[in-house]
Amino acid sequence: MSKNDELIAELMNGSEKMTDRQKNIVVAAVEMFAEKGYSGTSTKEIAQKAGVAEGTIFRHYKTKKDLLLAIVTPTMIKLLAPVIIKDLNKVLNKEFENFEDFIREMVANRAEFLNKNGPTVRVLIQEIPFHPELKEQFIKHIGEEVYARYLQIVKHYQDKGEIIEMEPASVVRFTASVLLGYFAAKHVISPAGWNDELELNNTITMLKAALDPKK
């Protein structure tokens, strides 16, 4: 479990020992990267928005790209690590009697995270296509760790007869699509016109029906 320890360590140290200046820089960078993209944002703009001198950015981050990675890498880990650590254990320990409970808990948990880190996640998603390092990290963490855990979880509930008998990979993908679609719509449509409780319930209703093992 030393791998998880690493992750936890990485999670914790993150933003704690930053100076005020450094926090300003990161906040400004996230905002600008989200709006205009990494390549479309100049370090000058970031410095101005952060209220620091341009040189100060480079005292903390050797490179503009370092700044991006400093923003995006911990977010990626924070976004996904809990899954690895907690969810699986809870499932296996039968803390979630049924699949629906598990989904609801996970959605709630992740929704909260998005609320706090919306722009940073946006940067992560927007920049992944252009930065091989990011893609690599992403594949390593998600494609190998997270995906494998989810497969296990699905198999667990299949064994319990709670969900449909079907290639677990397809089930995972289907479920992920549905939830991602839910989050995407929620964040794109924004406050007005989005009845979250209704949409979440509808989504879960359909998802359950989709995965129901018809007698």
Next chain:
Amino acid sequence: MSKNDELIAELMNGSEKMTDRQKNIVVAAVEMFAEKGYSGTSTKEIAQKAGVAEGTIFRHYKTKKDLLLAIVTPTMIKLLAPVIIKDLNKVLNKEFENFEDFIREMVANRAEFLNKNGPTVRVLIQEIPFHPELKEQFIKHIGEEVYARYLQIVKHYQDKGEIIEMEPASVVRFTASVLLGYFAAKHVISPAGWNDELELNNTITMLKAALDPKK
């Protein structure tokens, strides 16, 4: 129906009267924009990849941004126009006896388009967040035209008792998520390891179950 006529006109003239050089430029630009993003690609790179002088790009497109729009706007229209024009009519004319037929036809149709225009669509998706004009166009075409048609289609099948009684908006969103997820996975996972027929069937099976009206 003059609105549709316009769209059809726009669809047809598109790439026909381009010179060879111009085609090279567009192809090179799509490739580079897909890989490194619009801001991350220099016009010099595009010119080199296209085998033309840098100045030649600007004879055909006044601006680098014009080049992006020339690539992305017709793609957006081509990607979505068929929906507006054909799908709805076919549904209303009962060419599709049931919802599954409709979904299968649409997926096949759109899959073919993606096969031919994969990189261009990738550029479109990647650049939308950074270009307000694109976002605007997208909202105008999708948010207003396409979305409205799909709502109608869903209501149509609900009236026929073919799919679940539930807010049509939720149904549309759920269906779109599932299909987008299917396409995304297909294009990310790439040839090896993707059994398309199996995945498509699984996806549709689950989708049907999700929308099945019988308790």
Next chain:
Amino acid sequence: MSKNDELIAELMNGSEKMTDRQKNIVVAAVEMFAEKGYSGTSTKEIAQKAGVAEGTIFRHYKTKKDLLLAIVTPTMIKLLAPVIIKDLNKVLNKEFENFEDFIREMVANRAEFLNKNGPTVRVLIQEIPFHPELKEQFIKHIGEEVYARYLQIVKHYQDKGEIIEMEPASVVRFTASVLLGYFAAKHVISPAGWNDELELNNTITMLKAALDPKK
């Protein structure tokens, strides 16, 4: 007198055997050069204003600079040649009984020329500082030919006791300043607010007084 013959030849052939297109080019170029300067005007602009293709300009004038010289050199000659040829002879042949008649005739003559060739003269004056060839031509024609003739004329009237005894060079310069100043004001102040007859008379009155050989 073969030198004068050359000049006359140069004067005559000028604009006669030009095609319509060529005339358009020259007219457009003069207009643009006058407004934005030689360096500030692009051959594209000239071509557009002239209604010809960019390449056409270079069929007639090997270089952009050739076009400038083709405009400006004959103007320089036309502007000054008459002085050399006619004025001096008339003075020596006593066609002008007194200095005033000579000045009035010269002003009238040159005013007419400026009326027809205002913009071209403007280009000439504006561009001389930036083109050594032009400066050279100017010095050769004015500084040596014209200036020498005027010295002679001044001496002639001094000998006749019509104008003040003073270094002829100073007299020429003074007279030139006054007349240039008259023309400059007339063309800068433009129609409204310029009473030409009054100003000319005042100018000549003062000039006469300045050069009056006080008994």
Next chain:
Amino acid sequence: MSKNDELIAELMNGSEKMTDRQKNIVVAAVEMFAEKGYSGTSTKEIAQKAGVAEGTIFRHYKTKKDLLLAIVTPTMIKLLAPVIIKDLNKVLNKEFENFEDFIREMVANRAEFLNKNGPTVRVLIQEIPFHPELKEQFIKHIGEEVYARYLQIVKHYQDKGEIIEMEPASVVRFTASVLLGYFAAKHVISPAGWNDELELNNTITMLKAALDPKK
């Protein structure tokens, strides 16, 4: 008199707090603009001549045009402000008993300025035709301020019976032509061949005769 105070302030602060680098840039720019014109000079040339990197120019002047204006605007003001402030007051306070004293003082004063700022004034004169902002500034400062003062001065001496009764505007124009012509010749003909004392005396002699009220 707050308007004058402004002008004086503008005069004084000007070039004092410039860094060495900035001075080099300005000096190099003046030299090049004088020789090849604003449009004909590249920022690269200026940087090379100034011994700085091209980017350095743009740290101090946002635009190439800003650099031109930074050179030319204060010169225009310095060239003309003294007239406004001092000359008129001195005349009205009878510091100059007669018109000749006034002219001699003004010529001496302005000659000194030209000695120090020759090239800058050359740039000013050469570029005015191509830059509407400059033309505007020039008209505002000369056409309205300076011209009005000179009219007053001429009227003053006319009232004293020192100069001819004639439209003051004509007198001002005549005088200005003569003096401008004197300065122009002095600076064009250059050292050799120009006997300044003689020419100035001749010029003033003729000017006095021109404006002499006694028939």
Next chain:
DNA sequence: GATGAATGAGCCTTCATTCAT
């Protein structure tokens, strides 16, 4: 540690000129 002036490579674009049609 923080600054911001300085750098020069690199950016998008325009230019005068050429040449196949």
Next chain:
DNA sequence: AATGAATGAAGGCTCATTCAT
């Protein structure tokens, strides 16, 4: 003779990064 597409050098300007203060 006239065109206008093509060129690639050069233009003004911005960029990420360095470093003396």
